[in-house]
Amino acid sequence: MLRALRAYPALLRIGFAAVVAYRAELVVWILTASMPLIMLGVFDRVADAGPVAGLDHAGVAGYFVAVLIVRQLASTWLVWELNQQIRTGALSAALLRPLHPLVWHSAETLATVPLRVVVLAPLLLPIWLWRPELQLALDPASLLVFTASVVLAWGVNFAVHTAFASLAFWLGQSMGLFQVWFGVWVLFSGYAIPLGAMPEWAQLFAEWAPFRAIIGIPADVLSGRVTLAHAPQLLAVQALWLCAFAALGGALWRRGVRRYEGQGA
Amino acid sequence: MSDARRVRPILRALGASWRAAWMTALAYRANFLADAVVTLFAAGATVLPVLFVFHGQETIAGWTASEALLVTGAFVVLQGLVEAAVEPNLRGLVDDIRFGTLDYVLLRPVDPQLLVSFRRLVPQRLVYSVGGFVILGVAASRLPEPPGLWAISAALTLLGVGAAVMYALWLLVVSTAFWFVRVDNLSYLLTSAMDAARWPIDVFRPVFRVLFSVVVPLGLMTTTPALALRGVLEPTSALSGLGVAVVFCAVSRAVWVRALRHYSSASS
Amino acid sequence: MNAISARGLTKTYRSPRKAQGLLASLRSLWHREHTVITAVSELDLELAPGETVGFLGPNGAGKTTTLKMLAGLIEPTAGTVRVLGYDSTQRPPELLRRLTLVMGNKQQLLWDLPPSETFELNRALYDVDRARFARIRDELVDLLALGSVIDRPARNLSLGERMKCELAAGLIHEPEVLFLDEPTIGLDVSMQVAVRQFIADWSRRHGATVLLTSHYMDDIAALCSRVVVIDGGRLRYDGALTALAERYAPERAVRIRLARPPVEPVGPLAVVGQELVGQVPAAAVPELLARVMATGEVLEVSVEPQPLEDALRRLFGGAA
Numbered sequence: 019m020l021r022a023l024r025a026y027p028a029l030l031r032i033g034f035a036a037v038v039a040y041r042a043e044l045v046v047w048i049l050t051a052s053m054p055l056i057m058l059g060v061f062d063r064v065a066d067a068g069p070v071a072g073l074d075h076a077g078v079a080g081y082f083v084a085v086l087i088v089r090q091l092a093s094t095w096l097v098w099e100l101n102q103q104i105r106t107g108a109l110s111a112a113l114l115r116p117l118h119p120l121v122w123h124s125a126e127t128l129a130t131v132p133l134r135v136v137v138l139a140p141l142l143l144p145i146w147l148w149r150p151e152l153q154l155a156l157d158p159a160s161l162l163v164f165t166a167s168v169v170l171a172w173g174v175n176f177a178v179h180t181a182f183a184s185l186a187f188w189l190g191q192s193m194g195l196f197q198v199w200f201g202v203w204v205l206f207s208g209y210a211i212p213l214g215a216m217p218e219w220a221q222l223f224a225e226w227a228p229f230r231a232i233i234g235i236p237a238d239v240l241s242g243r244v245t246l247a248h249a250p251q252l253l254a255v256q257a258l259w260l261c262a263f264a265a266l267g268g269a270l271w272r273r274g275v276r277r278y279e280g281q282g283a
Numbered sequence: 284m285s286d287a288r289r290v291r292p293i294l295r296a297l298g299a300s301w302r303a304a305w306m307t308a309l310a311y312r313a314n315f316l317a318d319a320v321v322t323l324f325a326a327g328a329t330v331l332p333v334l335f336v337f338h339g340q341e342t343i344a345g346w347t348a349s350e351a352l353l354v355t356g357a358f359v360v361l362q363g364l365v366e367a368a369v370e371p372n373l374r375g376l377v378d379d380i381r382f383g384t385l386d387y388v389l390l391r392p393v394d395p396q397l398l399v400s401f402r403r404l405v406p407q408r409l410v411y412s413v414g415g416f417v418i419l420g421v422a423a424s425r426l427p428e429p430p431g432l433w434a435i436s437a438a439l440t441l442l443g444v445g446a447a448v449m450y451a452l453w454l455l456v457v458s459t460a461f462w463f464v465r466v467d468n469l470s471y472l473l474t475s476a477m478d479a480a481r482w483p484i485d486v487f488r489p490v491f492r493v494l495f496s497v498v499v500p501l502g503l504m505t506t507t508p509a510l511a512l513r514g515v516l517e518p519t520s521a522l523s524g525l526g527v528a529v530v531f532c533a534v535s536r537a538v539w540v541r542a543l544r545h546y547s548s549a550s551s
Numbered sequence: 552m553n554a555i556s557a558r559g560l561t562k563t564y565r566s567p568r569k570a571q572g573l574l575a576s577l578r579s580l581w582h583r584e585h586t587v588i589t590a591v592s593e594l595d596l597e598l599a600p601g602e603t604v605g606f607l608g609p610n611g612a613g614k615t616t617t618l619k620m621l622a623g624l625i626e627p628t629a630g631t632v633r634v635l636g637y638d639s640t641q642r643p644p645e646l647l648r649r650l651t652l653v654m655g656n657k658q659q660l661l662w663d664l665p666p667s668e669t670f671e672l673n674r675a676l677y678d679v680d681r682a683r684f685a686r687i688r689d690e691l692v693d694l695l696a697l698g699s700v701i702d703r704p705a706r707n708l709s710l711g712e713r714m715k716c717e718l719a720a721g722l723i724h725e726p727e728v729l730f731l732d733e734p735t736i737g738l739d740v741s742m743q744v745a746v747r748q749f750i751a752d753w754s755r756r757h758g759a760t761v762l763l764t765s766h767y768m769d770d771i772a773a774l775c776s777r778v779v780v781i782d783g784g785r786l787r788y789d790g791a792l793t794a795l796a797e798r799y800a801p802e803r804a805v806r807i808r809l810a811r812p813p814v815e816p817v818g819p820l821a822v823v824g825q826e827l828v829g830q831v832p833a834a835a836v837p838e839l840l841a842r843v844m845a846t847g848e849v850l851e852v853s854v855e856p857q858p859l860e861d862a863l864r865r866l867f868g869g870a871a
Contacts, residue, residue, distance in 0.1 A: 046468040050475040059491040060336060060482055063344050070339075148490065198321060205331055216335045292678050299675030307663045310704065386624050387659040390652055391676045392644035398676075547640075548564075548626045 022121045029122060033129030044130060048137045051089050057210050058082035058145070064215075071214025077241070079149040081212055083142055084240035088233055089209065090134040092171035094127045096120075097196050100183035104278070105191065113275065120180060120271070127176070155242030163249045167236040170256035174231045177260060180267035187274030208234030231259040296393045297401055304404035319407040326359050326414025329481065344485040349425040351483055353509035356419035357442060358481045361449050361504060363412030365474075369453045371403040373470050377460050385546075396539055400454060423512050430512045438511040441521065444528045445504035451531035458535070458542035480505045500527055552636055554728055554760035555598040555621060559630035562591040562616055562784075590616040592784040594630070600727075603754050603761040605775035605792070609867055613784040614764045618730050621762070622652045634728055648677055651726040653718055655733035660705040666716035667701040670723050677724035684723065691719040694749050711742035718746065722753065729754070731763045735770055747773050768859040782867050792859075800862035802830040804855045805839065810848035817843050830857075 037044060061078045064070050073081055100123070103109040112119040146152060155164070182199060185192040204210050206220070207229035213221055224230055235252045238244050244252060308315050333355050337348035346354075376399055379385035388398050423430055430438070456469050463469075484492060484502035492502075503524045510516040565585040591613040598604055608614050619625040621632055623639035623646070632639050637646040660669045674684045692701060695715045705713060718734060731750070735743045747770055754761050765771055771778060771792065778795055780788040788795055805820060807827040816822055818839055820829040831839055836854055843849065 042463070043468045046472050050468075050471045052472075052475045053478055055494075056479045056482070059479070059487045060343075062488065063486050064336065064340060067340060067343075194318070194321065201325060201328060205328075205335070210332060211335050215338065217338045220335060295675045295678065299672045303661055303664060303668055303672050306668060307661065310663045382657065383654070384657050384659065386619065386622075386652065386654070386657070389624055389642065390622060390647055390650070392647040392678070393676055544626070547624060 022117060025117060026121075026125060029117075029125035030129050033126045034132070036126070037129050037133050041133065044133055045137055047095070048090065048134055051086070051093070053204070053210055054082045054085040054089065055141070061212070061215070071212050072243075073212060073215075076149055076151040076153065078212075079145055079152040080154060080241045081237065081243075083145055083152065084154060084237040085209060085233060086138065086142065087240060088168060088171065088236045090138050091131065091168050092175050092232055092236065093130075093134070094123075094172070094176050094179050096123050096127070096176060096179035097183045097193070099123060099126075100179075101186050101191060101193055104183075104186045109278065113279070124176065153242060154240055155244075159246055160239065160242065163244070163246070163253070164236060164239045166253055167239050167249075167256060170253065170260055171232050171236045173260045174228065174256060174263055177263035177267040178228075178232075181263060181270050184267065184270035184274040187270075187278050203229045203232070206230070207232055208237055228259045228263070231256045293393055293397055296391075296398065300398075300402040301404050304402075305406055308404075308406045315407050319410045322363075322408055322410045323414055326363070326411045326418070329355055329359050329414075330418060332481070344483065346483045346485065349422050350509065350513055351486075352418060352422035353512050354483045354505045355481050356415050356417075356422055357438075357445070357505040357508045359415030359418060360412045360442060361415075361445055361480075362477070363408055363410070363415055364446055365449060365453065366411060367405050367408035368401060368403075369450060370470065370474075371405050372400050373453060373457050373460075375403050376457055380460055380546075389543075389547075395543065396454070396536070400450070400457065419512070426513065428514065430514060434511055434514050437516065437521070438508040441508040441511055441516075441524065444524055445508065447528045448500055448504055448531050451528070451535040454535040454539055458538045461542040461546045483509065500531070503527055553597050553633075554600040554602070554635060555596065555762065556633040557594060557596040557617075557621060557630065560591055560594040560596070560617065560620060560627050560632065561589075561629040562613070562620060562625065563587055563589045563628045589784050591620070591627075591781075594781065594784070594786055596621075596779060596786075596789075598760055598762060600760055601754075601758045602777065603751075603763065603775050605771035605778040606762055606764045606781075607771065607778055607863060608764075608781040608787075612781050614781065615732055616784075617781070618652070618732055618762065618764065622650065622730050623647075624652075648724060649726055650728040650730070651721040651724070652730040653721040653732065653734055655714065655717075655731075655736035658705075658713070658717060659720055660713065660716055662706050663704055665702045665704055666697075666708075666720065669705070669716070669720045670701070673720055673723045679724050683725075687723055687725055688719075691722060694752055695719055696745070711738050711745075714738060714742070714746065715749075718749070725757065727757075727759055729759050729761045729763075731761060731765075733764055733766065735765060735767055743767060743770065750774055768863075772859060780863070780866060787866055795866075796856065796859060796862050797833075798862075799865045800857035800859070801833055802857055803833050803836055804853075804857065805829055805831050805836065806853045807840075807843055807849060808851040809843075810850055813847070817846065 058079065061070060061073070061082070062075060065073065065075050065078050069077065100109070103112065103119075109119065112122070115122075155161075178199070179196075182192050182196040185195060189195075206213075206224040206227055208224070213224045213230060213234050216224065224234070235244075235256055239249065239252070330352065333348060333351050337343065337351065341347070343351070376385070379388065379399075385399075388402075389395050391398060452473065453470075456473055459469065479487070479491075480501045484506040507516060507521060507524050511521070564587070566588055594613075594617060596617075606614055606618070616625060620627050621634060621639065623632070623634075623642045626640050635646060635649055637643050639646060639650075660666055661672070670684075670688055673679075674681075679687070692698065695718065697712075697715060697719065700708060700712050701716060701719075705716065708716065714734065722729075734750070735746050738746065750761065750763070751774055753759065761774075763770070763774060776792055777790065778788070778792050779786070780795070805828070807820070809825060809827065812825050813822050813827055817827055818829075818835075819831055820827040820839070820843070827843060833856075840852065840854075
């Protein structure tokens with residue numbers, strides 16, 4: 019653990035060098051998360067007939083800007099990377115190193131954050147010029163809550179990715195399954211549609227499902243739709259999901275690696 | 284050489300390629316069935332966002348939910364074609380360039396553009412298109428005035444035009460693979476931008492319409508067939524759509540030819 | 552008219568210089584440095600119809616680049632290429648129908664299907680009529696001893712079986728010109744012999760023109776009476792294989808075993824235990840043998856030509 023911490027700055031540096039080397043591909047990847055922009059266009063029109071789920075034009079813009087930001091900060095490509103490593107056998111070499119592969123992958127993901135910010139800024143600026151009245155909750159207390167919320171969101175996402183990637187130890191390939199999760203996630207996380215705008219039954223499902231822990235909750239915090247009194251409860255929901263998925267992902271990973279090594283891959 | 288003599292070997296070659304593609308797909312029967320079932324569900328699930336967005340709204344930008352579903356249906360039909368016939372070829376081409384097996388394709392006595400863009404097929408993804416037609420059918424039957432034969436054939440023609448535009452766009456992306464080998468990423472970008480075509484183009488304010496239409500002539504691909512089914516399509520916009528399609532195909536062909544020339548002068 | 556005719560064939564290309572380190576790679580965002588690499592330079596090559604020619608050179612000599620230029624896959628920077636009278640850089644379908652390129656390290660077989668399906672696909676692509684297709688396929692199956700191999704999925708075949716099927720897939724349209732790039736690479740010795748034998752049989756039966764690259768000198772020795780050698784993109788030798796050996800490997804390895812240990816060296820032969828051993832120019836061998844025979848009782852004599860590899864190593868100045 020201590021060794022991992024000491025190695026971490028070096029890992030971040032190497033990760034960042036890789037980001038610079040593959041910048042073109044990464045920029046393209048970052049831009050693929052364009053759905054909030056499309057849905058901003060749709061809901062901006064819907065808001066013509068009056069606020070949707072309490073969001074007027076400025077509210078819609080603020081919400082989707084928050085979604086765009088959260089999506090970039092709480093993002094990881096772990097499931098793609100691990101699937102590839104398992105399929106090509108490259109994971110064997112990674113397992114031989116005295117450093118846990120997931121620690122390395124987490125550093126790799128964090129190293130992309132500066133580039134994500136750089137790509138995101140020119141996208142957000144025109145939205146702000148177009149709807150200058152849009153507001154984000156940027157006071158210190160809200161920012162503190164948001165930081166905690168987005169870190170938790172990233173953790174849940176990383177754990178979910180670990181769980182799905184680990185299935186590849188048994189199935190050889192788990193991208194198809196992950197796509198199914200992703201499809202449901204898009205609809206019920208608040209990524210495409212503010213949860214409040216959905217029919218009753220869908221809202222009920224979204225509230226009890228893990229998806230909103232990754233997007234909806236931090237986006238609501240950032241767009242100022244969460245009172246400070248209500249915040250601890252939402253953070254607790256995220257923390258709960260983090261524990262659940264970390265346990266599941268960890269268990270699947272450990273059993274999967276044992277199986278992988280047993281096969282002499 | 285007469286046209287018939289030119290076209291026949293191409294058809295024969297594509298026929299043989301598709302036969303091989305079906306056989307490959309059926310070689311993994313369980314995977315084929317699972318993929319087909321998931322694809323069918325995915326097609327059905329495209330209805331949900333429309334229903335959610337229209338929750339509590341009578342119309343949006345002059346479209347009712349059923350009418351908007353026509354656009355989604357058209358989108359799903361085209362998306363299925365892309366996933367079944369276009370995308371696998373693009374990704375295959377990227378591998379072919381990386382591993383040098385494109386050389387084998389270029390040495391066939393058949394136009395390489397057709398071979399590169401149509402030889403691979405993932406048949407189970409055609410299920411997605413079938414799902415799209417089902418959505419189109421259900422949505423059309425719920426219109427106040429069900430479309431007549433004339434409207435249906437116009438819509439099908441426009442869907443074909445949309446498919447041609449879609450193909451031309453992908454060919455443009457494919458061609459860039461010769462300069463920047465890792466274009467599989469670019470294909471994801473195109474797929475995600477294409478998502479805007481699920482919605483009637485009128486929904487987007489002019490700002491957005493410019494933003495999206497620069498990359499993708501969206502309205503043409505999915506909104507015009509829907510307008511035809513609603514019976515409110517202007518003949519002029521249908522014709523201009525056709526013009527755009529022709530231009531797109533010509534441009535993408537020209538870029539492709541240049542890309543091939545670049546390939547044979549830059550590789551070693 | 553020659554089957555293959557290249558004049559002044561030249562290929563240069565620019566390659567970006569890869570930057571090392573973070574700072575340098577950040578700088579390379581703005582401007583990239585290029586180096587011009589000459590892969591092939593002023594190469595002249597003529598192959599008569601029906602000829603089998605070995606194409607030799609160390610790694611990176613420009614063999615594959617030349618082969619691809621001849622096949623029309625790479626556009627030459629300068630020079631002209633004619634294959635069967637066609638300008639191959641245009642890749643006219645009439646020419647493509649009459650040539651083939653088989654690369655030992657790249658595959659065209661459909662991975663998840665049996666090779667027979669690849670053959671069927673190529674039949675359609677090359678527009679071969681069914682009767683002729685059946686005849687050629689049977690001949691290939693027979694010559695390559697493929698038997699039931701062509702009905703098993705390609706992914707389940709051994710490397711050797713797969714290579715044989717690659718060859719068959721490349722020949723199903725009965726091409727007149729064959730470009731074979733390392734067709735025996737990675738195969739075990741017996742499989743190499745089988746593939747070699749097949750290439751010899753096929754080209755004899757069909758009168759095909761073959762240009763072959765290989766790292767295995769045995770391939771070249773068995774198949775080609777004429778070899779072309781390039782190094783650094785330049786032509787170094789073009790002529791008979793025997794003459795190449797004469798010129799660059801003119802010595803014989805002589806080893807003479809005597810009944811009693813020899814006391815002193817004889818000419819260039821040194822004493823090693825009970826034997827006299829050394830490298831001797833071919834012309835001097837008879838005289839030397841006579842001298843040794845005169846001095847004592849000879850049990851065993853072996854005179855071996857130098858391996859071809861030696862000739863090439865000498866030709867490339869030790870680079871091969």
